[in-house]
Amino acid sequence: MSLTKYTLDRIEDGYAVFLKYPEEEEQIIILQSAMNKPIQVGDRVQIEETDGIYHIEILKEETEQKKAEIRSLMDRLRRKNQ
Template identity: 60%
Template sequence: MSSTKYTLDRIEDGYAVFLKYPDEEEEHLVELVSLTQPVQVGDRVLITGEHLEILHEETAQKRAAMQNLMARLRKKRQHFE
């Protein structure tokens, strides 16, 4: 059985909407009631059949990279004000 990585994009109308990693163009919907563990927007997960595993280390790295990018953009913006 193959495994695929996804990123949780949003929760909408009772569904978790995952985007296939890395392109994040293909959507995969999962009913919230079928999830066995809580997920947050931005979580990177591995889905194998009906099993979902949160990839905590990848999620943390991604969040850190986004925070660094936002800090750099804020600093750049302050420079131009």
């Protein structure tokens, strides 16, 4: 697997479900114990698989930018519904 960007969508029964960025139509499912570090739902990451171990690099800047966009959208929706 080459380096590809994904977003962690959810964790279910010990598996992490990632959606390929940016379309988020393709997904990969990785056993949490096969990952080299813990991550949180919503994190944008790059993933590289080597010998059955998934090396994950958290893209902190992209993750923070996306979270800020979501907060802004949620604020606008809240104000609209008041």
